[in-house]
Amino acid sequence: MVHTVPGLRESAGGVARSVPGLCEALARAGCRTLLVSQRIVNATEEPLRVPDAQLVETRLVDGRDWNRLRVSYTPRLREAIVKACRDTSPCVLHDHGIWLHSNHVAAAAAAQAGVKRVVSPRGMLEGWSMQYRRWKKGLAWIAYQRRDLESASAFCATSAHEAENVRTLGFRQPIAVIPNGVDWPVQLRRPTADRAERVLLFMSRLHPKKGLLDLIQAWKDSPRDGWRLVIAGPDEGGYRQVVERAVSQAGLQSSVEFVGPASDDAKARLLESADLFVLPSHSENFGIVVAEALAYGIPVVTTTGTPWAEVTVRNCGWRTECGAAPLAAALREAMAASDDKRTEMGMNGRRLIEERYSWSAVAGRHVEMYQWLLGREPMPAWMSR
Numbered sequence: 001m002v003h004t005v006p007g008l009r010e011s012a013g014g015v016a017r018s019v020p021g022l023c024e025a026l027a028r029a030g031c032r033t034l035l036v037s038q039r040i041v042n043a044t045e046e047p048l049r050v051p052d053a054q055l056v057e058t059r060l061v062d063g064r065d066w067n068r069l070r071v072s073y074t075p076r077l078r079e080a081i082v083k084a085c086r087d088t089s090p091c092v093l094h095d096h097g098i099w100l101h102s103n104h105v106a107a108a109a110a111a112q113a114g115v116k117r118v119v120s121p122r123g124m125l126e127g128w129s130m131q132y133r134r135w136k137k138g139l140a141w142i143a144y145q146r147r148d149l150e151s152a153s154a155f156c157a158t159s160a161h162e163a164e165n166v167r168t169l170g171f172r173q174p175i176a177v178i179p180n181g182v183d184w185p186v187q188l189r190r191p192t193a194d195r196a197e198r199v200l201l202f203m204s205r206l207h208p209k210k211g212l213l214d215l216i217q218a219w220k221d222s223p224r225d226g227w228r229l230v231i232a233g234p235d236e237g238g239y240r241q242v243v244e245r246a247v248s249q250a251g252l253q254s255s256v257e258f259v260g261p262a263s264d265d266a267k268a269r270l271l272e273s274a275d276l277f278v279l280p281s282h283s284e285n286f287g288i289v290v291a292e293a294l295a296y297g298i299p300v301v302t303t304t305g306t307p308w309a310e311v312t313v314r315n316c317g318w319r320t321e322c323g324a325a326p327l328a329a330a331l332r333e334a335m336a337a338s339d340d341k342r343t344e345m346g347m348n349g350r351r352l353i354e355e356r357y358s359w360s361a362v363a364g365r366h367v368e369m370y371q372w373l374l375g376r377e378p379m380p381a382w383m384s385r
Helices: 015-028 063-087 101-113 127-131 132-152 161-170 212-220 239-249 265-274 288-295 324-336 339-356 360-373
Strands: 002-005 034-040 055-059 092-096 116-120 154-157 175-177 196-202 227-232 256-260 276-279 298-303 318-319
Touching: 002 015, 002 063, 002 101, 015 034, 015 092, 015 360, 034 063, 034 092, 063 101, 092 101, 092 360, 101 116, 101 132, 116 175, 116 360, 127 132, 154 161, 161 175, 175 324, 196 212, 196 265, 212 227, 212 239, 227 265, 239 256, 256 298, 276 288, 276 324, 288 298, 288 339, 318 324
Parallel strands: 002 034, 002 092, 034 055, 092 116, 116 154, 154 175, 196 227, 196 276, 227 256, 276 298, 298 318
Antiparallel strands: none
C-alpha cells in the first residue's frame, strides 16, 4: 500500500506521528507499505523517521520558495507517487489530509496510476476547520477540492463524528471508521505523592483551534495553589506570542511554563510528570494526545470539540462544552480530586487504550479495508455505505 502525507516534521501535528505509526504497524503485519512525503531540505527540524516502512521523500529547497518551486515540484511529487504505486502493485493509495497542494497532486497521481484512493480527512472537514481561513478554502473547494473528494473510492475517518461530517457535505462513498493507534509505555512511571506541586499538562500545537485562550482564562479562574500549568508543543504561525500575551495580561507568569516542542524522550518525561492532562480544542477529528495521556495513566480534561465521549463513559476524565467558563468548572473539580482518585481514573484510561487502540487492531482493520478495495474480500460489515 502507498500512503501520502504532506510532511513528517514534528510541527506538522498529530498526522506526522499517527501516519508513520500506522505504516509501521502495517509493515509489521506483513503488508508492504511505502510512505511518500515531502521534505524541506533547509528546515531546522528533522523529519520523524519510519523504521519499519519504506519512506520516499521528495525535496523542496526551502519552504519559503514554495510558490516559485511549485511548477517544478509538482511533477516530481506526482512521479514519486505513481512510481510507488507501481512498485507495490496491486496497490491502494491512502492520502492523509486535504486542502494542501500535495493532496491535490495525490489525487492526480492515483488517476494516472489507475489505483483506488482512500482519503483520510484528518479533521480538515470539521466545522471549525472549514470556517478557519474560510475564503481560501472556498476557492480551493471550487477549484479542485470537491472534485478530488468526489473521485475518492472511500473515506477513512478516525471517529463517527468525522464520518458524519463527510456525509453532511454530501459525499456518498463508503466510509471506514478506524481510530488512530497508540503506543503505551510498558513500564508506567507516575509522579510521587510527596511533591509540593502538581502539574496540569497541555501538549499539542499552539494553534487557535486548540482553545488555549479559553485555557488561560479558565486557569485564571481556578484555584491554582500547589499547581503549575505546563504548555508544550510547536508554535504555529506565531500563535505562541498571542498565548504568552494572554498569560502576561492575566498575571499568571509564575504558574504557567512554556516548554516548546517536545522530542519523543522529552514528551515521555512530560507525560510521566503530569497529574492531569488538558486539551480544550474547539475541533478535533481524534485528538491523539488524549489517547497518549490516557496510555500514561493520566486523567484528561477535554471538550465536546473532541470525539472523546469515552473519557466520561469510562470514568477516566472530564468532557465539557467549549469555552472558558465550563472548562474552569471542570478544572476545579479535577484539581480538587484526591491523588488516589486521579490515579484510579488514569488507570481506567490506560485500560481503555489497551482494549481499543492497539496498533495491531488498527492495522488489521486497515488491511480489511484494503482487501475489499482490491476486490479480494467483500466490504467489511463495520464500514458504512
